Amino acid sequence: MKPILEIKNFQAHFHTRRGIVKAVDDISYQILPGETLGIVGESGSGKSVSQLSYLRLLPSPPLKIVGGEVLFHGKDLLKMTAEELRQVRGNKISMIFQEPMTSLNPYMKVGTQLIEPLLIHRGHSQEEAWKKGILELKRVGISDPEKAMSKYPHEFSGGMRQRVMIAMALTTDPELLIADEPTTALDVTVQAQILDILKNIQKQTKMAILLITHDLGVIAGLADHVVVMYAGRVFEKGTAADIFEKSQHPYSRALLKSTPRIDAIQTQLPVIAGTIPDLSKLPPGCPFYDRCENRMDICRSVFPPKKAIDPGHETYCYAEMSR
Amino acid sequence: MGFRYLLRRLALMVPVFFLVVTVIFFMIRFAPGGPFSSDRNVSPEIMRNLEAKYHMDEPLMQQYFRYLNDLIHLDLGPSFKHANRTVNEIIGEALPVSMELGFYSLVWALVIGISAGMFAALKPNTLFDYIPMSISILGICLPTFVIGPAMILVFSLWLGWLPVAGWDSWQDRILPSLTLGFAYAAYISRLTRGGFMEIRSQDFIRTARAKGLSEGKILVKHALRGGILPVVSYLGPALAGIITGALVTESIFAIPGLGRFFVESATNRDYTVVMGTSLLYFTLIFVCNLLVDILYVVLDPRVKYE
Numbered sequence: 200m201k202p203i204l205e206i207k208n209f210q211a212h213f214h215t216r217r218g219i220v221k222a223v224d225d226i227s228y229q230i231l232p233g234e235t236l237g238i239v240g241e242s243g244s245g246k247s248v249s250q251l252s253y254l255r256l257l258p259s260p261p262l263k264i265v266g267g268e269v270l271f272h273g274k275d276l277l278k279m280t281a282e283e284l285r286q287v288r289g290n291k292i293s294m295i296f297q298e299p300m301t302s303l304n305p306y307m308k309v310g311t312q313l314i315e316p317l318l319i320h321r322g323h324s325q326e327e328a329w330k331k332g333i334l335e336l337k338r339v340g341i342s343d344p345e346k347a348m349s350k351y352p353h354e355f356s357g358g359m360r361q362r363v364m365i366a367m368a369l370t371t372d373p374e375l376l377i378a379d380e381p382t383t384a385l386d387v388t389v390q391a392q393i394l395d396i397l398k399n400i401q402k403q404t405k406m407a408i409l410l411i412t413h414d415l416g417v418i419a420g421l422a423d424h425v426v427v428m429y430a431g432r433v434f435e436k437g438t439a440a441d442i443f444e445k446s447q448h449p450y451s452r453a454l455l456k457s458t459p460r461i462d463a464i465q466t467q468l469p470v471i472a473g474t475i476p477d478l479s480k481l482p483p484g485c486p487f488y489d490r491c492e493n494r495m496d497i498c499r500s501v502f503p504p505k506k507a508i509d510p511g512h513e514t515y516c517y518a519e520m521s522r
Numbered sequence: 523m524g525f526r527y528l529l530r531r532l533a534l535m536v537p538v539f540f541l542v543v544t545v546i547f548f549m550i551r552f553a554p555g556g557p558f559s560s561d562r563n564v565s566p567e568i569m570r571n572l573e574a575k576y577h578m579d580e581p582l583m584q585q586y587f588r589y590l591n592d593l594i595h596l597d598l599g600p601s602f603k604h605a606n607r608t609v610n611e612i613i614g615e616a617l618p619v620s621m622e623l624g625f626y627s628l629v630w631a632l633v634i635g636i637s638a639g640m641f642a643a644l645k646p647n648t649l650f651d652y653i654p655m656s657i658s659i660l661g662i663c664l665p666t667f668v669i670g671p672a673m674i675l676v677f678s679l680w681l682g683w684l685p686v687a688g689w690d691s692w693q694d695r696i697l698p699s700l701t702l703g704f705a706y707a708a709y710i711s712r713l714t715r716g717g718f719m720e721i722r723s724q725d726f727i728r729t730a731r732a733k734g735l736s737e738g739k740i741l742v743k744h745a746l747r748g749g750i751l752p753v754v755s756y757l758g759p760a761l762a763g764i765i766t767g768a769l770v771t772e773s774i775f776a777i778p779g780l781g782r783f784f785v786e787s788a789t790n791r792d793y794t795v796v797m798g799t800s801l802l803y804f805t806l807i808f809v810c811n812l813l814v815d816i817l818y819v820v821l822d823p824r825v826k827y828e
Contacts, residue, residue, distance in 0.1 A: 256728055289733035296732075301725040305824055306747040316733050351823040367733070 201273075202229035203375055203407050204253075204292075209267035211245075211252050214260055218479040222248040224431040225267070230424075232374065235401065235408040237422030237439070239415060239454070243475045245431035246411045247297070250377050254288055271375075290320040293368035297380035299361035303352040309363055310348030316371045328370075335366040339396050358389035362396065369400060377409045382417060394421060415458045419443060424511075427451045430475055430486035432502070437512035447506075448514045449493045485516075493518035527827040531815075535808055539801075543593065546800050547586055550793055557602035557791045576602060589797070598801075599794040603787070609798035612783055617802070619689065620779035623702065623772070624765040626695055630703030631710055631760070636753065638707070639714025640741070643749075646719060654711060661708025670701040670774040687776040698775040702768055706760055710753050718749040747821055754821060758814035762807040 207227050213220040223245040230236040238246045251257045253269045253276055269276040271292065276284065293316075296302045304312055313335065314328035323331065329348065336344035339362040352360055361381060368376055378397065382390035398421060401408060410421060418425055418439065425442040427435040427450065435448040446452050453471045473490040482488065485498045495517055503517045558564065558572050573579045577588060592599055598609035638654040645651055661669075677697060678686040688694045721727065722745060730744045769781030780799060787795035819825050 254732060256731055285734045285736060287734070288731065289735075294729075294732040296725065296729065298725050302729045304726040304730070304744050306822060307744070308823075315730075315735065319734055319739075353824045364729075 200231050202270075203232045203272065204409070205229040205268075205270040205273075206249075206253075207268040207270065209249060209269060210265040211248060212263050212265050214263055215479070220478045221431050221481055222262075222478060223252070224481075226428070226431075226433045227267075228426050228433060228436055230375070230407050230409055232407055233401075233405040234423040235410055235421050237418035237425045238409065238411045238428060239413065239418050239425060240428035241413055241454075241475060243430070243478065244428040245478075246428050247379050249428075250294075250379050250409065250411055253377070254292060254294065255284060256294075286320070289316040289368075289373075290371050291373055292375045292377060293371065293373040294377045294379065295361070295364045295368050295381050297383050299357050299364055299384060302364055303360055305352055307351075308348065309350055309352060309355070313348070313363065313367045313370065316367065320371050331370065332366075335370050336363070338369075338400065339363075339366045340392070341366075358385050358393065361385060361389075361393055365393070365396060365400075369404075372404055373406055375407045375409065377411075379411045380413070381410075383412070383414070390417070397421065415455065427454070430481065431478060432486060433515065434487070435514040435516075437509070441509065441512040445508070445512070447508050447512070447520045448516045449491050449518060449520070450487050451514075452520070453490075453492070493520070524827070528816075531812055538808075539804065542804050543590070543797070543801065544586075546797055547589060548582075550788075550791070550796050551582065553791065555791050557793060559791075576600070593801075598798040601792055601795050603790050603792040603795070609794045612795060613780070613798055613802060616778060616780040616783055619777060620765055620768055620772070620781065623695070623698055623768055623777060623779060624761075626699035627703035627706065627764050627768075628761065630699055631706035631764070632753075634703070634707040635710025636714050636750070638711040639716075640718055640749075642711070642715045643718035643722065644741075646715075651715075655715065658708035658711045661704050662712075664705075666701055666705065666770045667774065669704055670698075670771060673697050673701055674774075687774070689775070689777045694775075698771050698777060701774070702764065702771040706764060709760075710756065713752040713756055714749065717752040718745060721745045721749040724748075751818070751821060754814060754817055757817075758811040759807075761810040761813075762803065765803075765806060 206229065209223060209226050210221075211223040213222055226245075226249060228236070238250070240246045248257065248262070252262060252264060255264075255276070264277055267277075271287065276287065279287070303309070310329060310332050314323070314325075314332045317323040317328040317331060318325070321328075332348055333344045336347055341347050341359065341362055347355075347363075352363070355363065361384075365381075376397075381397070382393050385393065394417060397408065400406075408421070410418070412418060422439050425437065425439050426433055427442065427448065429450050435442065435446065435451045437445075442451060443455065446455060450471075453469075456469045457471055459468055471490055476482070476486050476489065482499065483502070484500045485491070485494075485502055488494050488498050491498065493516075497517055503515045506514050506516065508514060556578075557576075558569060558578075564572075570579070577585055580588070589599065596610075598613070601607050601609055601612060604612065638658065642651040642654050674686055674697065677684045684693050684697050685691070727740060727744060730740045735743070765780075768777075768779055769785055771777070772779040772781040780802075783795055784799045784803075786792070787799065815827070819827065
């Protein structure tokens with residue numbers, strides 16, 4: 200199967216007064232039609248920056264895309280004209296964001312903003328689009344959708360707004376949905392509902408989902424493949440089973456260990472000592488060096504090359520880990 | 523917004539209006555001098571006649587209640603200085619002129635101010651931003667009695683395009699309204715720039731981009747409403763100020779507006795004209811602010827008055 204989106208050696212830097220911040224440094228991965236790819240990493244790992252810059256949604260300057268390709272059906276999104284890109288945004292690729300409270304326009308009725316993608320990309324008439332909008336709201340589980348269309352965002356709770364965001368992203372039946380921490384700002388119960396909605400809709404429409412999160416629980420419930428990111432780099436990628444059961448990278452393992460589990464009696468939750476390094480002063484070698492339990496001398500000077508463990512399971516680490 | 527809120531606001535106007543009437547009535551009467559004091563020696567008989575004609579011989583409280591009674595019947599009384607003219611007549615003639623001037627000035631202020639502000643916000647920290655914003659600083663700093671004569675010098679005397687003064691043809695309207703509107707345009711451009719800069723950094727603008735909207739559509743459909751709100755809240759005081767503050771402009775361009783009467787009456791102790799014009803301004807400010815509050819509800823659905 201041909202990948203729907205292929206990221207090749209993508210690099211993006213922020214040019215700030217303090218120097219160049221290497222937010223995304225040479226990452227590569229791909230996502231197949233209909234699958235869910237989870238991108239996991241802690242704050243500052245570059246996961247959100249990379250997603251936002253594929254559709255060129257970050258202001259430039261300060262962001263500068265330094266190199267690489269983002270191939271959507273083989274066509275480089277980074278080389279498209281503004282107009283070509285506009286045709287892709289909200290049409291073939293939709294996005295939902297982390298902040299449901301502020302991602303909707305407070306001055307516009309929910310229905311009016313919901314149907315905008317249909318009006319621009321599908322050429323629907325106002326009435327047609329409005330009818331379809333009601334169905335979309337129903338699909339994400341909003342009760343009394345006719346009435347909801349005429350309400351304003353401030354009349355909804357956070358969970359309801361995120362449902363509206365999802366409905367809005369899905370009006371055009373996109374081939375790829377980029378979900379940037381879609382449940383981070385929500386209660387745990389609401390979080391589960393939102394994930395269920397995404398799962399169900401994916402079953403019906405066969406769209407691919409690129410799911411960005413720092414929450415391994417979310418990834419475990421939804422993702423087919425997982426990419427682990429740290430300090431702008433990809434550290435490990437593989438199937439969900441590869442990462443959760445046979446992880447070959449000290450960072451992935453530490454991350455898994457520091458996730459609270461309901462089925463284990465823990466007196467103290469293990470943490471990864473230290474913090475993510477300053478991205479404007481990265482050492483030449485592995486950025487995890489200072490915090491790594493398996494570090495070696497070579498890690499300090501040269502970033503490790505790709506190491507294939509199984510087909511599709513790759514890590515970037517010198518250390519030989521027990522299986 | 524409820525109809526009841528509107529009623530309450532209007533009802534609130536009554537006691538405030540009454541208070542304003544009372545304060546101005548007594549303040550102007552306690553000020554030294556009077557409408558008939560002058561350098562000329564007037565014989566006591568004539569003075570008595572004059573005072574009797576204008577009920578000045580009555581006790582002060584009686585005059586006050588007489589004024590209130592007339593006011594309820596919308597009669598602002600006769601002018602003490604302009605013989606044979608009532609305050610109603612004076613306002614009736616001068617107010618339309620002031621309002622016309624104010625209207626054109628406001629149009630200038632909004633058109634120039636908003637477009638300059640949007641321009642600056644679209645390309646912040648470039649020449650498109652620096653040039654209009656520098657001009658706006660000038661507009662805020664320079665008083666009308668500098669801008670007005672400067673405009674006359676350039677456009678009337680040097681270029682000969684527009685008349686120097688007067689209020690007859692449509693060409694007469696251009697320079698005064700530009701002069702008066704300039705400072706407001708300057709202020710509005712800064713408010714617009716600030717408003718749009720703020721809105722454009724909001725998450726929902728990113729959402730709009732992610733939906734595939736063009737930059738123009740984003741500006742008009744998503745950014746305009748929120749971006750314009752600071753201007754709207756400024757509009758109430760501006761509107762009142764533009765009509766009342768036209769005095770300097772009116773005298774530079776010899777326009778028969780209300781501003782002249784306002785100042786003249788205060789120095790002449792023309793009691794009824796002072797009262798009439800002050801009350802008119804009070805009403806204007808009150809109504810303008812009410813209109814702005816209503817406009818706010820229309821623009822921002824989150825604003826509710828109970």
